[in-house]
Amino acid sequence: MKTFNRVLLRYLIFAFPLVLGLVIWGGFVDLADLSLSSGFIHTLWDIGGINLMVWVCSLLYLIAAMTVSENMRNDMLARIAGIKERDERESLIAGTASRSVFLLTTSILILLLFLSLITVKIGKKPADAVAPGEKRGYISLGLQFSTTQTQRKDEPSGRDQVFFDYKGIPISNSGLLLFLLLCQIGFYHYSARRSPLLK
Amino acid sequence: MGNLRNQLKINNKINVLRAEKKVTQQALADAVGVTRATINAIEKGNYNPSLELAFRLSKFFSADIQNIFFLEENNENI
Numbered sequence: 099m100k101t102f103n104r105v106l107l108r109y110l111i112f113a114f115p116l117v118l119g120l121v122i123w124g125g126f127v128d129l130a131d132l133s134l135s136s137g138f139i140h141t142l143w144d145i146g147g148i149n150l151m152v153w154v155c156s157l158l159y160l161i162a163a164m165t166v167s168e169n170m171r172n173d174m175l176a177r178i179a180g181i182k183e184r185d186e187r188e189s190l191i192a193g194t195a196s197r198s199v200f201l202l203t204t205s206i207l208i209l210l211l212f213l214s215l216i217t218v219k220i221g222k223k224p225a226d227a228v229a230p231g232e233k234r235g236y237i238s239l240g241l242q243f244s245t246t247q248t249q250r251k252d253e254p255s256g257r258d259q260v261f262f263d264y265k266g267i268p269i270s271n272s273g274l275l276l277f278l279l280l281c282q283i284g285f286y287h288y289s290a291r292r293s294p295l296l297k
Numbered sequence: 298m299g300n301l302r303n304q305l306k307i308n309n310k311i312n313v314l315r316a317e318k319k320v321t322q323q324a325l326a327d328a329v330g331v332t333r334a335t336i337n338a339i340e341k342g343n344y345n346p347s348l349e350l351a352f353r354l355s356k357f358f359s360a361d362i363q364n365i366f367f368l369e370e371n372n373e374n375i
Contacts, residue, residue, distance in 0.1 A: 184332050187344050188335075295344050296334070
């Protein structure tokens with residue numbers, strides 16, 4: 099099983115340029131024309147398509163296996179993230195860097211949670227909607243919490259002139275997860291390189 | 298107790314013993330099962346080895362641990 103997983107990981111790494119090439123190729127050509135064509139190009143496209151399918155399935159399997167199996171996590175994810183623990187000093191460096199990364203990502207998560215909870219709205223009410231002498235401008239602060247990603251219904255602002263309307267972090271879920279992932283790996287290496295044990 | 302830790306620095310004479318035995322850092326590292334960088338860090342005093350590694354070094358040099366590692370007291374802080 100371990101050998102199978104290693105072979106699969108190597109396949110994922112070495113076949114990635116082919117997958118990327120196919121995606122780029124697919125972006126430049128008309129797919130309808132390509133599927134109707136015959137000969138070498140069509141065969142090449144088909145082989146590329148099968149490779150893409152196998153690659154995606156392999157990726158799915160490895161990610162799922164990594165989530166479940168601790169050995170695979172230690173073996174593969176540590177290699178992908180570039181964590182070296184060849185001896186006790188490197189284990190100490192990895193441990194210290196991991197602690198720093200854990201605290202950093204926790205603080206980032208707290209910040210992101212806070213940013214996703216608050217709502218801010220700055221606007222101006224129409225002149226006829228306020229009493230004489232009353233100020234038209236307003237700042238509205240609120241809190242929102244939802245466990246599921248639901249489409250928010252924007253409250254009709256009526257005739258209000260809205261200057262600023264903030265309702266959660268304007269980053270997609272994928273973007274946020276990628277940011278956290280890169281942040282975690284990047285800061286791990288930064289912390290590990292800054293370790294006094296490396297001097 | 299906290300101050301005592303700051304006042305004491307563990308030093309070693311691994312580089313002297315290594316020179317006497319004409320052994321490279323890499324050869325010593327391979328013999329005791331660590332990386333060359335770890336031997337370098339120990340020699341420079343940047344890393345204090347575990348008791349297990351200290352015993353392995355002691356066995357390699359056929360010397361007592363006290364003859365390899367010793368406390369260097371910082372008199373300025375006492």
